[in-house]
Amino acid sequence: MPEQADQNGRVPAKVAVLGAGSWGTTFAKVLADAGTDVTLWARRTEVAEEINSTRVNAGYLPGIVLPQRLRATDDAAEAMHGTDAVVLAVPSQTLRENLAGWQPLLPERATLVSLAKGVELSTLKRMSEVVSEVADVAMEQVAVVSGPNLAREIAAEQPTATVVACNDHDRAVALQQACSTPYFRPYTNTDLVGIELAGACKNVIALACGMAVGLGYGHNTMSSLITRGLAETTRLGVALGAEPMTFAGLAGLGDLVATCMSPLSRNRTFGERLGRGETLAQAQDAAHGQVAEGVKSCSSIRQLAARTGVEMPITDVVHRVCHEGLEPGPAAAELLGRERKAE
Missing domain, CATH: 1.10.1040.10 (N-(1-d-carboxylethyl)-l-norvaline Dehydrogenase; domain 2)
Structure with a gap:
């Protein structure tokens, strides 16, 4: 996989996905199928054990076999250790609370990727704004993934396209490369406001x-x-x-x-x-x-x-x-x- 020259634009080699619901698990599969080493964090120990032993997350994606490059854990620190990017796959209204607990564990320069789609009730902030505030990082370090992303269809490897958005174009391109597969085609965009509100x-x-x-x-x-x-x-x-x-x-x-x-x-x-x-x-x-x-x-x-x-x-x-x-x-x-x- 080709590397970008800019430091912020290095293609992530190791990624943590925090949240083992249907979309979190599916995006972890996409990353692994693209050649990225992925650790998927599950809140419940039994879900992580099931994924590692059977290669299936039966509660959310029954019948979908997950790749060997994807491993699961219930330990957030273990999931994030040494990662180049951290994908936040939790509901929008719980993102702040979850991220506050994970903040001390975040690798310093990792790209933080939000999969949540919503506007926070208490503050009316977009998810990237919540991530930047709680993680105490510049907006240029935060990316979002959005598009026609019905998890079950993507997990079944039906062709789709999506958008990777970040104010830092090089970072968006690096993440684009990390999740490009024959069935999942990501495009880049720098309009975070429009992507998130849509x-x-x-x-x-x-x-x-x-x-x-x-x-x-x-x-x-x-x-x-x-x-x-x-x-x-x-x-x-x-x-x-x-x-x-x-x-x-x-x-x-x-x-x-x-x-x-x-x-x-x-x-x-x-x-x-x-x-x-x-x-x-x-x-x-x-x-x-x-x-x-x-x-x-x-x-x-x-x-x-x-x-x-x-x-x-x-x-x-x-x-x-x-x-x-x-x-x-x-x-x-x-x-x-x-x-x-x-x-």
Whole structure:
């Protein structure tokens, strides 16, 4: 694997992935398949032991055989020892707490990579901002991975593309090389603001699309929600300094379509349950511990939009369905009944 000349751009030879859920395990597999030595940290000892002994994480990716280059541990210090990059694969609203515990163990110059998609509730910060603050590193040391990343399909080696974003272009290129496989094609980008806001907002729009499916609506409704959802996401991103074209790319439209249309999407599935009349608690019970990030992010994104003066009607009604008792049917009628205007 070719090395970059710049010190910050050296291709990671050894990577720790912290979080053995479906996406963390899948990304660890991608790294290993790309020729990178990977240690996957699992919170539960039995998960780490299962992966090492059977090569399978049956609780999250049943039937997927993991490569020998990937090993697992329940010891975070062991996982991070001597690594060139640390991948943070925990839910967005728990990232700060988890990272605060890991901070003393982080290798000094390692690239810190966030897989989480959300906006922090208490601070309205993006995940890269949380990582930079808690780890006490410059933003140039933080990268994110985002795109149409349905874990099960990638784990099954179905072809997909993604985006590796970092303010430091050389660092992004190095990480791109570390996770390039015949089935996983990463592109680089330096627009962290746009990439992260697109990833957070698409979960909220997917909840709305799921509600539409649960209400019995068809493809016209879904297409309308996706398109208008992209419009309000772009408005917010541009107001916060993102590049408009980012939202037409893989981390914008690409991820939005995959998350809104696929039954593999936790947010789409969660929204569908709400649309069929289940309560928030019932939908959460049915998720069996899997996190639908949009349920919490809809509130922080709504607050961010209000602070920025950006109108986000779909995000607003999703928040009110999830947290204020608005029923999905009246929510749809409210969206359709808004003032007519030019597109």
